[in-house]
Amino acid sequence: MAGKQPRRAFSGQGGGQDGNKTFLGEPLEVTPMPFNAVMLDTDNMRVTDTSDFTTRLLVTVQQLRREGRSSMWVRVHALNGHLLGVLGTFGFKCHHCEPESVIMNLWLQPGKENKVPPYATHLVGVAGFCQNKKGEVLLVKEGSKNLSGWKLPGGYINPGEEFGAAAVREVEEETGVRSSFEGLLALRHQHQQSFGVDDIYVVTRLQALTDELRLCSSEIQDARWVPLKQFQDEASHPILRTVAELTRGWGQGEGPVRGDIVEREHPSILPGRPPYKLYHAPLPGQ
Template identity: 30%
Template sequence: MTILSLNLSGSYRLTTHEWNSNFPARLVNGNLPECLKSTSSYGGRINSPSYSISKNIQGRNGKGAKGIGVIAPKILSVATTVSSGSSGLGLLLDAYDDEYGGIIIDPEHLPSNANAFASILRTSLSNWKLKGKKGVWLKILQEQAHLVPVAIKEGFDYHHADRGYIMLTYWIPNDEPCSLPDGPTHQIGVGGFVMNENKEVLVVQENVCPCQCSGVWKLPTGFINKSEEIFSGVVREVKEETGINTEFLEVVAFRHVHKVAFEQSDLFFVCMLKPLSFDIRIDEKEIQAAKWMNLDEFLSQSFYEEDHMSKRVIDICVAAYENTYGGFINHHLTSKFDGKLSHLYYNHEMVKKI
């Protein structure tokens, strides 16, 4: 058995554990072994390397193992096993098993040459099919974008994209439906209801908004950032738009709607916040104006008289302010499913009664 391993530094080591007198003889004459000569898998020819021959290579068990060692620069970063005497390379992409019988390909070790990638990808898929693997996840970084058409041609499909990469998937079994989960489907928005002791609500008018909301005084709203919590996201949004510092109290309601932005679904969480400051300083890039508005004046706007859902949201917020309605408070808990600290939102007072 001959093992060829290549690393990120661009060097490889070839070791044959069964000594073959003909094999090193070709090396002594200055020629490459057949399995290292030009191959379509690499899309190019490997130049003659400098090499050294050793009949005593240290084995895993600490004992000397007969074989040869070859060192050469600038070879693709892959790892493979080649049968002794083979005239080609049975290359496999660097990958590891996921928890569901699938494969996750390492994006850092993809061949940069499109022809090499296509050849090794086909070989890898055949190997994984024989092993009974199911879903394959292929993350291609932005600088590797030229490999995307190659993967699509081999049967991969788009899953999702984010800054710096695109994720593709491939379902191997032909006799069962694909069970891979869909890509991200939701955007998450938050709105903050802030009312002071004078029953004045913190409201804003946005610079850019749908025409039906033009001129409407509304609650400060926005989207949470990636990996941001709901409670911290709403506090940040209110601060950015109005300059008001607040403390998160509870989630009082949320709305779920589909096919909003680019056919994505939307989750919008309405949160009660306690004001910690009162001097308004608006973000002029987003907000046209902001002020503390009397609650009755706020509700008398024709928009809220006509929009039953928005009116219901404000009624719930007022009830929560008057302690006649209890929302969901965030609690820090760790789950054994993933071992991570999570934020579970629930009605603490109702739990006490159980």
């Protein structure tokens, strides 16, 4: 093990003067984690002696079980990838990964329900139902040969991004049109999409701030402004048809807010945490 000096030399024979140590070797150095778990970070190790690592892992797991720890995490850099097999024989499972590391977990309390939260299960996409001052709707045609017809501009949201900000960004990237976020119109929940992942697709309502079309993205073949009446008459995809139905009352005394799911920001009840957004029907009296 290079890059990190153990606090005490490996004691294959004659060690174990501490009641918590065994004659097999020194436990690996772990860091406490929330929910009574611990983390072994191997990113700064270069483990060449697998036999030594295996022995010390055994001692570590035994000690953590005695201490009543809930679970053990191990962060394995790709360069230590050979440890995945060793950890697998102990029952560790891959939980999630980063571009160059895999994070494995072992639940340490076999008699009790495994309470380790799952990793992300959903991808989230957004679309913008974007209207200009004339009430026209912005539609795009994708370059891909697999998809035909006109659709709402949109794409995946970035980690940490709000629905509205993502839709405004995607609309500008694809068409050059700048817009402001007004509310949500609809939400789709789909299952078993790319990589078997579930998918949520959020249709936002945007107000265009500019009219000029500049196709910025290599994904978009064409873009155009369509009169609302034509959009309502020609929408054929279920999502577009639903949006068209939601808009039917507009301009006849009800106004666009009729179909909106409104957004309101609330402060976190936990100190130091950022505020978050709630989406719901307009409140009574609004």
